[in-house]
Amino acid sequence: MALNVDICIRGGGIVGTTLAVLLSRLQLRVALISNSSPTTNQSTRVEDIRAYAINAKSKSILESLNAWPGESACTEVRQMQVLSDSGEMIEFSNSLQLNALNTQDSTPMSWIVEVPALEAELAKALSLSNVQHITHGYAGAELQEIHAPLTVICEGSKSTTQQAVHSFTERISYGQVALATHVKFKDPHAKHRGVAYQWFNNSSALNTNENSNSEPTKEFEILAFLPIGGREGNTFAIVWSTTVERNAALNHLSDADFTDELRKSSKEFFKDLVPVSAKQSWPLALSSAKNWCGVFSPKESWVLCGDSAHSVHPLSGMGLNLGLGDVWALYELLLSKEKVNTSWRPLNDLRMLRDYERQRKLAILPYVQFIDKIQLLFASDYPLARLLRNKGFKTFNALGALKEWTIRKAMQAAL
Ligand SMILES: Cc1cc2nc3c(=O)[nH]c(=O)nc-3n(C[C@H](O)[C@H](O)[C@H](O)COP(=O)(O)OP(=O)(O)OC[C@H]3O[C@@H](n4cnc5c(N)ncnc54)[C@H](O)[C@@H]3O)c2cc1C
Incomplete structure (x- = not known):
């Protein structure tokens, strides 16, 4: 049976679900198509181990939907330490001097949000909305025929619908895989105190294969420790971006050997850590779609949102924040259309969609x-790049105003 709606959203990830709930507040009939049933989600789906750095703008969007998880799953980041391979450190903190009166800004730099908790809150908001949620991809279910003047493709970076509409995407592999896991302090009294850490290591590979006689090779890796479990937490979500080979080796290590590698790569910063979760891995690529909108037919258009349109290295914790920026831009466009009653411009109007693009x-x-430049600079072993890296750390540290500007930009990113 065919279904007629105003907007059809394909892909029920965080971007697609957020957009569906937001748009259902306008006078629009919205359908969301996801590829797993709610039962599959709960019983057989493997939980995503990641925790995302979410900025203030993204937080306000999620709060407006009542989809912001509780304190134990959202940890405020009060300080961040970024360390170079030569031991230089840049320290960012939220205690910015705002003006001549030295007013302090107590807003956290970001929040580290556990993905399963955020997905659960969004599922709740979706169930309370009037979005028609259609799931496919499970036994016996037929994909309904859906007609909508506008289809928003939110299927992530492996979108089949995007391929079907021949939207050309430039994809460059970083040659790295990100490993995600959780570790906690062995000492029951130790706490993370809301501090996040990131190491940019460009050094001889630490040989994880005991039987290998081969020479150590030069390797670039980025290791992030993100505080989770709330203000009083003692656990870190790890994101460790390494070469494909090192990722495979790390995945096969015993817990003791894995934490030993972690200790070495974090330059002995944390000596006593224990793994408390499984490990999951993601290949990393920079991608960007050439065209973000187009037509299926004279009456039906499509537009891209989130990772279907762009993906970046997780080193900056920006991918989802940029995707939620897309969501907000599309929402505002359709909201203003509703407010000024520009109904002469139908939802499939390509000029409107090109404005968004x-x-x-x-x-x-x-x-x-x-x-991309940061990733390239650290991945390079040329002496000039090494010099720039280390001089850059020193100079950046000395420039208070530039540092404050960078923090502000990261907190408000791309909306
Ligand atoms: C290791 C790692 C760490 C990261 N850390 C951060 C961070 O700290 N902060 C941050 O902002 N970002 C981070 N990101 C980026 C973030 O993961 C992505 O930007 C975000 O998940 C994109 O959301 P999305 O909904 O666009 O796509 P996805 O999360 O890929 O969701 C797409 C959804 O569409 C579904 N789908 C696919 N095809 C179909 C189909 N044909 N029909 C129906 N449904 C379909 C998929 O099953 C999925 O549910 C990180 C990424 C990685 C890899």
Whole structure:
């Protein structure tokens, strides 16, 4: 049986679900198509181990949907330490001097949000909305025929619908895989105190294969320790971006050997840690779609949102924040259309969708370029790159104003 709606959203990840709930507040009939049933989600689906750094703007969007998880699953980041391979450190903290009167800003730099908790809150908000939620991909279910003037593709970076509409995407592999897991302090009294850490290591590979006689190779890796479990927590979500080979080796290590490698890569910063979860891995690529909108037919258009349109290295914790920026831009566009009653412009109007494409490409470009340059600078072993890395750390540290600007930008990113 065919279903007629105003907007069809394909992909029930965080971006697609947030958009569906937001748009259902407008006078629009919205359908969300996801590829797993609610029962599959709860019983057989493997829980995502990741915890995302979420900025203040993204937080306010999720709060407006009542989808912000409780304190134990959202940890405030009060300080961040970024360390280079030569031991230089840049320290960021939220205690910015705002003006001549030395007013202190007590807003956290970001929040580390556990993905399963956020997904559960969004599922709750979805069930309370009037979105028509259609799931497919489980036994016996037929994919309903859906007609909508506008389809929003939120299927992530492996979108089949995006491939079907031939939207060309430039994808460059970083040659790295991100390993995610959780570790906690062995000492029951130790706490993370809301401090996040990130190491940019470009050194001889630590040989994880005991039987190998081969020479150590040069390797670039980024290791992040993100505080989770709330203000009084003692657990870190780890994101460890390494070469494919090192990722495979790390995945096969015993718990003791794994924490030993972690100790070495964090330059002995944390000596006594224990793994408390499984390990999961994601291949990393920089991708960006050339065209973000187009037509299925004269009456039906499509537009991209989130990772279907762009993906970046997780080193900056920006991917989802940029995706939620897309969501908000699309929502505001349709809200203003509703307010000024521009009904002469139908939802499939390509000029309107191109405005959104232009606006988002411009907003995202500086972040994508910045993240990419940082990754390239640290991945390079040329002496000049090494010099720039280390001089750069020193100079950046000395420039208080630049540091404050960087923190502000990261907190408000791309909306
Ligand atoms: C290791 C790692 C750490 C990260 N850390 C951060 C961070 O700290 N902060 C941050 O902002 N970002 C982070 N990111 C980026 C973040 O994961 C992504 O930007 C975000 O998940 C994108 O959301 P999305 O909904 O667009 O896509 P996805 O999360 O990929 O969701 C797409 C959904 O669509 C579904 N789908 C796919 N095809 C179909 C189909 N044909 N029909 C129906 N449904 C379909 C999928 O099953 C999935 O549910 C990180 C990424 C990685 C890999």
